[in-house]
Amino acid sequence: MKAAKYPYRFAVRTAFLTAFLVMLIVCMACPRAGAQAPVQTNGRSVALKGARLIDGTGRPPIENSVLVIAGSQIVAAGKAGAVSIPKDAVVQDVSGKTIIPAIVNLHGHLGLSNNGADSAAGHYTEENVARQLNKYLSYGVATVASFGQDEDLVFSIRADQHAGKIGGSRLFTAGRGFLEYTGKSNPADHRYRPQNSEEARADVRELATHHPDYLKMWVDDGLGHGTKIKPDIYRAIIDEAHKQHIRVFAHEYYLADAKSLLAAGLDGFAHSIRDQAVDSELIMAMKARGVFLIPTLVRDETLFAYADNVKWIDDPFFQSGLEPGALTMIRSPQTVEKFRQDPDIAKYRAGLEMAKKNLKRLSDAGVKIAFGTDSGIPGRFPGYLEHRELQLMVEAGLTPMQAIVAATGTNAGILGGAKQFGTLQAGRAAEFIVLDANPLDDIRNTEKLSAVWQAGKPVPAVSVKSTTTSASRQ
Numbered sequence: 001m002k003a004a005k006y007p008y009r010f011a012v013r014t015a016f017l018t019a020f021l022v023m024l025i026v027c028m029a030c031p032r033a034g035a036q037a038p039v040q041t042n043g044r045s046v047a048l049k050g051a052r053l054i055d056g057t058g059r060p061p062i063e064n065s066v067l068v069i070a071g072s073q074i075v076a077a078g079k080a081g082a083v084s085i086p087k088d089a090v091v092q093d094v095s096g097k098t099i100i101p102a103i104v105n106l107h108g109h110l111g112l113s114n115n116g117a118d119s120a121a122g123h124y125t126e127e128n129v130a131r132q133l134n135k136y137l138s139y140g141v142a143t144v145a146s147f148g149q150d151e152d153l154v155f156s157i158r159a160d161q162h163a164g165k166i167g168g169s170r171l172f173t174a175g176r177g178f179l180e181y182t183g184k185s186n187p188a189d190h191r192y193r194p195q196n197s198e199e200a201r202a203d204v205r206e207l208a209t210h211h212p213d214y215l216k217m218w219v220d221d222g223l224g225h226g227t228k229i230k231p232d233i234y235r236a237i238i239d240e241a242h243k244q245h246i247r248v249f250a251h252e253y254y255l256a257d258a259k260s261l262l263a264a265g266l267d268g269f270a271h272s273i274r275d276q277a278v279d280s281e282l283i284m285a286m287k288a289r290g291v292f293l294i295p296t297l298v299r300d301e302t303l304f305a306y307a308d309n310v311k312w313i314d315d316p317f318f319q320s321g322l323e324p325g326a327l328t329m330i331r332s333p334q335t336v337e338k339f340r341q342d343p344d345i346a347k348y349r350a351g352l353e354m355a356k357k358n359l360k361r362l363s364d365a366g367v368k369i370a371f372g373t374d375s376g377i378p379g380r381f382p383g384y385l386e387h388r389e390l391q392l393m394v395e396a397g398l399t400p401m402q403a404i405v406a407a408t409g410t411n412a413g414i415l416g417g418a419k420q421f422g423t424l425q426a427g428r429a430a431e432f433i434v435l436d437a438n439p440l441d442d443i444r445n446t447e448k449l450s451a452v453w454q455a456g457k458p459v460p461a462v463s464v465k466s467t468t469t470s471a472s473r474q
């Protein structure tokens with residue numbers, strides 16, 4: 001399968017900075033409350049026993065499990081009695097809890113804002129990107145694939161992370177993505193805009209010198225307001241990228257484009273198909289090459305959520321991760337009016353409904369379903385939206401187990417990391433979320449974070465404040 005052949009590399013894309021009001025995102029790694037006491041291991045192994053273990057492979061949960069951790073790795077996972085606990089292990093009783101792998105977000109963005117909403121240039125710094133990686137991690141999202149809006153600085157940030165100089169969520173990146181040439185230059189937008197296929201090939205070769213984890217391009221006209229990258233150009237991008245052993249993932253919207261991209265050799269869809277129902281021709285073409293689809297349902301929801309003042313804005317789990325002032329901005333009459341007056345708002349709502357139906361149909365047909373949110377764009381809050389996406393996938397008709405597997409084991413496999421992370425098995429990173437309630441009973445229970453672990457240790461998780469400020473609902 002093509003996916004296995006290419007190294008995992010990522011793309012970032014330059015935002016549609018569609019003037020998404022001003023709110024504040026990106027909180028620092030907040031200290032968390034209500035979790036277990038820190039584990040003092042002094043180099044000894046750790047055994048968590050008694051929890052329900054959902055390992056991310058899709059296998060049934062293990063009730064009364066034992067998870068043995070040595071250093072940063074899992075050394076054993078299984079049913080109590082079937083797993084031996086080292087004599088000197090620090091044993092922690094987590095009976096009544098549920099453990100799932102940390103979330104892998106296959107479609108995020110970094111460095112576009114330092115406050116969550118303001119998309120002005122100048123936020124793309126290592127410090128800001130690291131802050132956002134910590135924000136993701138605090139919500140239990142331990143891997144983020146940045147999708148085509150990064151600057152070249154991302155490659156040194158990635159190198160610094162590999163060298164242990166910065167922490168947070170594990171970073172993958174596409175570097176600079178590919179967009180249609182519009183004739184207008186925007187210094188804040190770092191994407192490649194080739195004007196013909198030769199330029200496209202040269203740009204791909206330039207990108208390849210940075211060793212991106214994959215390539216990202218946009219094939220969309222923004223509901224008719226823009227122009228799409230031309231087929232001869234995207235065919236050249238895909239062909240040249242494959243010559244460089246780089247996989248190509250595309251932002252798409254229309255079924256016809258999806259089919260044309262598949263015929264050109266595309267490796268993955270960054271969003272749902274939203275203009276019409278998917279058909280068997282598309283399904284067969286996707287299955288034939290193992291092409292995945294990232295639904296990003298929450299991306300479509302955020303296009304009208306603030307106009308509707310949706311219920312999750314009241315959710316303390318959402319509010320706890322916001323920068324000071326962000327909530328006030330989301331709820332300000334100006335913000336609400338701006339969203340309400342968007343002439344395309346009815347299309348956004350319809351697009352989400354179509355995306356849900358298509359997700360269910362593709363999943364039932366056996367197409368590979370990945371997981372991602374498009375968070376990190378101003379107005380789309382990293383960390384919380386990953387939990388909301390799981391809920392929307394279940395609303396679409398997937399089981400909680402299917403949604404969790406997409407967000408863990410499947411995504412790790414797509415990133416070439418199946419042997420390193422994404423599932424809770426011997427030899428994988430000890431990177432998981434401890435929950436107070438079972439997400440298989442109700443997917444909203446992924447919000448009941450008791451602890452987030454990375455590299456074999458609990459890390460600061462988002463601190464849920466019990467007070468809500470819902471007074472300004474309108």
Ligand SMILES: [Zn+2]
Nearest residue numbers: 013107147374
């Ligand atoms: Zn995106």
